[in-house]
Amino acid sequence: MNAMLRDTTLLPIWEKIQRGERLTLEDGLTLYRTGDVIGLGKMAHEVQKARSGDAVxxxxxxxxxxxxxxxxxxxxxxxxxxxxxxxxxxxxxxxxxxxxxxxxxxxxxxxxxxxxxxxxxxxxxxxxxxxxxxxxxxxxxxxxxxxxxxxxxxxxxxxxxxxxxxxxxxxxxxxxxxxxxxxxxxxxxxxxxxxxxxxxxxxxxxxxxxxxxxxxxxxxxxxxxxxxxxxxxxxxxxxxxxxxxxxxxxxxxxxxxxxxxxxxxxxxxDDLRTIAVSRLMLxxxxxxxxxxxxxxxxxxxxxxxxxxxxxxxxxxxxxxxxxxxxxxxxxxxxxxxxxxxxxxxxxxxxxxxxxxxxxLHADHVVGKIPYLNSIPFYAHLVVPDAKILPVVPRRMGMLSAKGMMDAGLFSLMDYLAQEDRLEPLGFGLASRDQIKSVMLFSKEGWQGLEGKRIGIMDDTATSVQLLRILLENRYHVHAVLDRLHGGVNDLRDFDAVLLIGDEALTRNKCGLPGFDLVYDLACEWYTWQKLPFVFAVWAVQRHLDAERKAALRNAIESALEAGESDFVSIAGAHGRRIGLTDTETHEYLAGFNFRLGEREWDSVHAFRALQGPELARVRELNAASAKPETRNP
Ligand code: SF4
CATH class of the missing domain: 3.20.20.70 (Aldolase class I)
Known part of the structure; x- marks a missing residue:
């Protein structure tokens, strides 16, 4: 990118963006006044791609x-x-x-x-x-x-x-x-x-x-x-x-x-400058x-x-x-x-x-989880003929059920709900013990949550189901789970809150006022089952031809090899944007196993065995969303 900027006054601003730093009013004026409109556009486009992939x-x-x-x-x-x-x-x-x-x-x-x-x-x-x-x-x-x-x-x-x-x-x-x-x-x-x-x-x-x-x-x-x-x-x-x-x-x-x-x-x-400047400032x-x-x-x-x-x-x-x-x-x-x-x-x-x-009005779409923990897979991922769509895990499952997604890093519940049509590729997101990004922030200990109201981020059915299993099967507690609309709710009415992904990481570091007890659900599972927890599974549609599947598997393997060699260079900026130091980003990503072996599959089987009606509900939701005339819930 640096070589593509004709105006050298843009360079320090681009470096700030890469470090995950905020732009100032003076930076904004430099961007507005540059004669290198194409360079400005390229910077904004790079930032847009990191957020939205190829989606419009x-x-x-x-x-x-x-x-x-x-x-x-x-x-x-x-x-x-x-x-x-x-x-x-x-x-x-x-x-x-x-x-x-x-x-x-x-x-x-x-x-x-x-x-x-x-x-x-x-x-x-x-x-x-x-x-x-x-x-x-x-x-x-x-x-x-x-x-x-x-x-x-x-x-x-x-x-x-x-x-x-x-x-x-x-x-x-x-x-x-x-x-x-x-x-x-x-x-x-x-x-x-x-x-x-x-x-x-x-x-x-x-x-x-x-x-x-x-x-x-x-x-x-x-x-x-x-x-x-x-x-x-x-x-x-x-x-x-x-x-x-x-x-x-x-x-x-x-x-x-x-x-x-x-x-x-x-x-x-002026219109294009304003679009580009707003993407970079906001x-x-x-x-x-x-x-x-x-x-x-x-x-x-x-x-x-x-x-x-x-x-x-x-x-x-x-x-x-x-x-x-x-x-x-x-x-x-x-x-x-x-x-x-x-x-x-x-x-x-x-x-x-x-x-x-x-x-999705496109063929050959590969889904991308938009969280820090998936960056080692995606930072260097290039899949021939395919486009990348960042999408929260729950939606990825629905799009797969509609036949609109070739492959993706699926939430475990969505993978289990579609095992008949999805073929695992050997990669995924598994905890080593704790992971700090699926967290229950609570006013009460586990036993005190009987009959209480828990706000849930339901971007992924897996974390919600893990919480439900821990509550009911491990602690024998029945609580009311109510959906949060990410980041926009007043949390005062809840007795506990399940947060996942980047939001959980940030809150884990800064704390959530009023919620003094914090539980890492991966750690809870590990202590209980003596197994790592598998949150997501890379899988491809079974009906695709062998050549496409092999190309995808090879692309993921190469991308992961490159990604694992230096977590900070690929994910440091993302980590800094959500308030983590480079050391914290490294430690967080080092806490995952990105390849699924025997112990991880033992854990998947143990989780499957504990399913109540929830897996059937995920199947029903996916099936309902697969009908074109039916509204997504
Ligand atoms: S309030 Fe809206 S509709 Fe009324 S005069 Fe102003 S711009 Fe026009």
Whole structure:
């Protein structure tokens, strides 16, 4: 990479990124001002690939702008109208429902803020969609609207969000953030909420288990420094709650608003720089979206190699950007999006509102567990003709059941549930004794957990099942296991919490306030069974030809040999990003056995023998997800 950077001022920034260090505002300015736009793009693309592999996400979505009547008059807005204007419209729940086709997976609701709608009308919109179209997730109402509801209906922000969640809201859009600058707010939208209120609403949503998006409106009167302050403010909020799913740079559409620079859309280079800079600055936000509606399809397509890993979706019914003169079409067909993503050399991944992959539009996909412990396999892995998809273990099992995945490092439960179709390759993730990344943080000792509520990260069924077996078969305790939406829950209601992967490693080091007892589940298994625990098994679809299987086995063996020779050089940056020293990263990875021998298979058989109905449930879930018309749970 270093040789590919023409601008030498980018080198120290690239080295910082490789060391897992955070970029500063000054670094951001250097990135924005470099003349080496291609070098900037390559840096962002490398970071994107490390996160998302070859995946680019999209969703079958429908925009609903339920009304354009608005009590505010933001200077840059071409969409809003006053009640009684010829342009004004207000939709009923039935009219909204009639617009949504049954294949839609995400309904995105935002609009004006009319003076006379009762609170129940908003709830009715959400409930109606949720009731009639249970396969479609509702993403509804910006922080500006939530704040408006809070003032108008005299309900707390938390109560508004609670009622919307109960009605069927799954996530919130990121609109209304504009740019976090009081100078710009006073100039362009003085009546609108500022950064403090916008962030307060989003943090409240995260605490209630409602993940949200984040945005930045750029290309009007803001400075580069203001753009970077905006990104850093979002980064700090994400450190606090972890609830942002994606960041969407929104290119300003000047329309008839008269805001300088008159009649100028952002340039393609500015758009690409902004995508790349945001990928590099926002090291803790999982996804960066190339919103083709505002960028145009052409710029969005290039952005997929400049750090973006999400193309939004088919976006039927969009009005706000088009009223402001957006040059893009009003909707794209699924086939068009798939072609754009394939032409960029990526895997088109149809997703749900939480970024769970539903359908992969590609052949020969190999799954990658996105945790530190799998890096020794993947750092040097090159499989001929195959693309790599990072995906949490639970989803890998579902995609395999759908026949969409050639091979992967499968969670043990998913491997056991699909033993008839998956052939083990001799590699996996097994503990030597303790591993520190499948941890139970508890307020009580094991016996004290009888009847108590345990929050579980269910990214992998194996860790949950190991916990259940330890509780019921070793300690004879029955507890209630409730799913956590990773990183976004308030943990105060739980008596214990099962964390896995990087989250567990970080919490194990820093502690989880209020949960003083910490149990390493691999260690518990080892003490009980005198066997290492096998968390994951590398396996390939049995029906593939022998040549492809052999190529895969050889590729894994070579990658592992290279990976095992120096854990710190391949995984140090990842470790530092989650707060581990290089020594801790080395010790952690040295605690795994990556090849499965006799003792590991004895452990697999012992675990299989202890299965209750859970293995059948995993089989059922995988089978249900294999039906195209069935929604993922
Ligand atoms: S931007 Fe939103 S809040 Fe402002 S006038 Fe337009 S619809 Fe109303």
């Amino acid at each position: 996400y999209f969703v079958l979505n429908q925009k609903i702008e339920h009304t354009n009547v608005c009590v505010l008059s933001c200077k840059f807005c071409d969409f809003a109208a006053k009640k009684g204007d010829a342009r004004a419209y207000e939709m009923t729940s039935a009219e909204i429902l009639a617009r949504i086709s049954p294949d839609i997976k995400e309904v995105h609701i935002t609009g004006g803020m009319p003076p006379d709608w009762p609170w129940e009308r908003y709830l009715d919109i959400v409930e109606t969609i949720h009731r009639h179209l249970p396969d479609a997730d509702v993403k509804a109402f910006t922080a500006v609207e939530i704040d408006f509801f809070h003032r108008k209906f005299r309900l707390s922000v938390e109560e508004i969000l609670r009622q919307l969640k109960a009605a069927g809201v799954r996530t919130m859009p990121g609109g209304g953030a504009e740019i976090f600058s009081e100078r710009v707010r006073k100039e362009l939208f003085p009546q609108k909420i500022g950064a403090r209120e916008w962030l307060a609403v989003h943090k409240a949503a995260h605490r209630l288990g409602i993940p949200t998006n984040s945005t930045m409106l750029y290309g009007h009167i803001e400075t580069l420094e203001e753009r970077l302050v905006h990104m850093i403010t979002l980064r700090e909020a994400q450190d606090e709650t972890g609830g942002f799913l994606t960041f969407i740079p929104l290119a300003f559409q000047p329309g008839e608003t008269g805001i300088k620079p008159r009649h100028r859309f952002t340039s393609a280079v 090291d803790n936000i999982p996804h960066i979206k190339a919103y083709w509606v505002m960028l145009t399809e052409e710029v969005a397509a290039v952005a997929l190699n400049f750090g973006a890993d999400d193309m939004d979706g088919t976006v039927g019914g969009e009005k706000i950007a088009h009223d402001a003169g957006a040059l893009s079409p009003h909707a794209l067909k699924k086939e068009q999006i798939v072609r754009i993503i394939r032409d960029a050399g990526k895997i088109p991944v149809e997703r749900d509102v939480y970024y769970n992959p539903l359908i």
